[in-house]
Amino acid sequence: MNAPRPTPAKLRIDGATKYYETKSGLVHALEDFSAEVRDGEFACVLGPSGCGKTTLLWSMAGLHSLTAGQVLLDNQPVTKPHPEISMVFQEANLLPWRNLQKNIEFPFEIKRQNPADHRDRVRQLLQRVGLDGFQNKFPRELSGGMQQRAAIVRALSLDPSVLLMDEPFGALDAFTRDEMNLLLEEIWLETRKTILFITHNIAEAVFLSDRIFVMSARPGRLHRVYDVDFERPRDLSITTTPRFFEMVNEIKAQIDHKVTAPTKMRAADAA
Amino acid sequence: MVDSQLRDRIPSFGKKEGGGNQSVSLSNMSAFTSGNSRTIGEIFAIVLVAVIIIGGTEFALRTFEVPQYVLPTPSEIIVALFTDFHFIAPHLGHTLVELLSGYAIGASIGLILAAVITQFPFAEKIIAPYILMLVTTPMLALVPLLILRFGFGYEPRIIAVALASGPMVMINAATGFRRVDLAKIALARSYGASTMQIFIKIRVPMALPMIIVGLMIGAIFGLLTAVGAEMVGGGFGLGNRLTTFSSTIQMPQFFAVILILALLGISIYVIFFLIGKKWASWES
Numbered sequence A: 001m002n003a004p005r006p007t008p009a010k011l012r013i014d015g016a017t018k019y020y021e022t023k024s025g026l027v028h029a030l031e032d033f034s035a036e037v038r039d040g041e042f043a044c045v046l047g048p049s050g051c052g053k054t055t056l057l058w059s060m061a062g063l064h065s066l067t068a069g070q071v072l073l074d075n076q077p078v079t080k081p082h083p084e085i086s087m088v089f090q091e092a093n094l095l096p097w098r099n100l101q102k103n104i105e106f107p108f109e110i111k112r113q114n115p116a117d118h119r120d121r122v123r124q125l126l127q128r129v130g131l132d133g134f135q136n137k138f139p140r141e142l143s144g145g146m147q148q149r150a151a152i153v154r155a156l157s158l159d160p161s162v163l164l165m166d167e168p169f170g171a172l173d174a175f176t177r178d179e180m181n182l183l184l185e186e187i188w189l190e191t192r193k194t195i196l197f198i199t200h201n202i203a204e205a206v207f208l209s210d211r212i213f214v215m216s217a218r219p220g221r222l223h224r225v226y227d228v229d230f231e232r233p234r235d236l237s238i239t240t241t242p243r244f245f246e247m248v249n250e251i252k253a254q255i256d257h258k259v260t261a262p263t264k265m266r267a268a269d270a271a
Numbered sequence B: 001m002v003d004s005q006l007r008d009r010i011p012s013f014g015k016k017e018g019g020g021n022q023s024v025s026l027s028n029m030s031a032f033t034s035g036n037s038r039t040i041g042e043i044f045a046i047v048l049v050a051v052i053i054i055g056g057t058e059f060a061l062r063t064f065e066v067p068q069y070v071l072p073t074p075s076e077i078i079v080a081l082f083t084d085f086h087f088i089a090p091h092l093g094h095t096l097v098e099l100l101s102g103y104a105i106g107a108s109i110g111l112i113l114a115a116v117i118t119q120f121p122f123a124e125k126i127i128a129p130y131i132l133m134l135v136t137t138p139m140l141a142l143v144p145l146l147i148l149r150f151g152f153g154y155e156p157r158i159i160a161v162a163l164a165s166g167p168m169v170m171i172n173a174a175t176g177f178r179r180v181d182l183a184k185i186a187l188a189r190s191y192g193a194s195t196m197q198i199f200i201k202i203r204v205p206m207a208l209p210m211i212i213v214g215l216m217i218g219a220i221f222g223l224l225t226a227v228g229a230e231m232v233g234g235g236f237g238l239g240n241r242l243t244t245f246s247s248t249i250q251m252p253q254f255f256a257v258i259l260i261l262a263l264l265g266i267s268i269y270v271i272f273f274l275i276g277k278k279w280a281s282w283e284s
């Protein structure tokens, strides 16, 4: 009777299937993956290395085509990069020959907009993530966490409605990662962007998400969907609660027993 | 089952395909300067070594009374450099004209070819051995032929300089353009960048350190070739002065010209070192 009002799907992935063509034959990376991400939702895609997470995200960003299936944004098929969708890459992927300010202005340059018209907004974003004052620093002068914060500001600079994040904190140490997770949740609560976040870290997925899409090993399929209903804003103390442990363990058991055979796990680790 | 129309070859992250992501640095250039900055002590030591070598040579040549036509003393060379500079200066001008025009032609063609050819891996594979041949063949060997065709003016020398510097610039610049970092190209594309924007904002900056190395090597090869061509034929240019001064046994003047050539070479190095410091320092 008092069922939650259904939120419309912002993103829909419909039977996404992808084969890569390589010299040694076809690589089946993604198989019939379907999912919906609601407007303003924080969703995670969780799966072992090499299961096709990046492949999925690249299709959603319009960076490469699917062999079969499609991606819909507000019911419109995404076939090429879309201005409403911004991507945060594995590793920060800053341009090393540009300083921080110039890195963040990069999207404006590509869109042929005058960065000066956006200075205030960019400044606010930099302040928000604690990078104000570092505008003239080059990426190599910034720590890994700072680089990733810069990458988030860059992705937000054009004010997209969807943020696709590909294991953005995978290369960070555990403390910095926690810090980044907290910051990301705060930013998400403030902006209510639709976020699809990729990770192979179960605890990270549970901490951040409203929903978790668990993928099977290659070829990646949707294995299970978990709802996560810890209250927001979350803080690190929830990671030590029994409920959190339970959830992490349950997902872990799923992945260990059903999804990856031991041999495949080794192959995936090597990748 | 798989629609071949839909398959594509865009590789995703983990794999860095293509030319890979080998990092180049200007450290090969800075081999002579061993690092970025020097302490006062180090500079002092370098000057001291120079003083010892020059002073020692001067002293030895005087004590053993080595005749001037065998080896002039450093002081005689310096004196000749200043007193005869007005004779040598026009020839320096000719050499610079040949070097600058030949290099401008060779380097621009080399750069354009490198940028274009690396976009077509198949064409590149076909052309590569010919470029290698151009790089490894001393272009000086062509000068007598060029003189036959173009006479004793600037033309054969400019052509030789262009032929010597162009392939050097090209082969290094091509190495730079081949360094594709797929993640950075994907970043640009995710904001809707055109092929031209990707080229200008990603590929060129990425290639810049190698381009600068290529431009420097090209300039030095150009200088060598200009002087060599001047020695082969024609009545002007620093190379021609070398042959004249040695045939008339004007040894102080001969070495003064050598000194000028050394300074030219060092200036080329310093110019490109500074350019590299400004535009390619992000690499190290």
Ligand SMILES: Nc1ncnc2c1ncn2[C@@H]1O[C@H](COP(=O)(O)OP(=O)(O)O)[C@@H](O)[C@H]1O
Residues within 6 Å of the ligand: A020, A021, A022, A027, A028, A029, A047, A048, A049, A050, A051, A052, A053, A054, A055, A056, A218, A271, B009, B010, B011, B012, B013, B014, B015
């Ligand atoms: N460009 C490519 N060509 C061939 N195979 C690829 C390419 N990109 C990824 N793969 C393969 O597809 C599978 C999924 O890769 P990816 O999507 O990067 O996985 P994940 O991001 O989950 O680690 C892997 O086995 C990988 O080796």
Ligand SMILES: [Mg+2]
Residues within 6 Å of the ligand: A050, A053, A054, A055, A090, A166, A167, B013
């Ligand atoms: Mg990945």
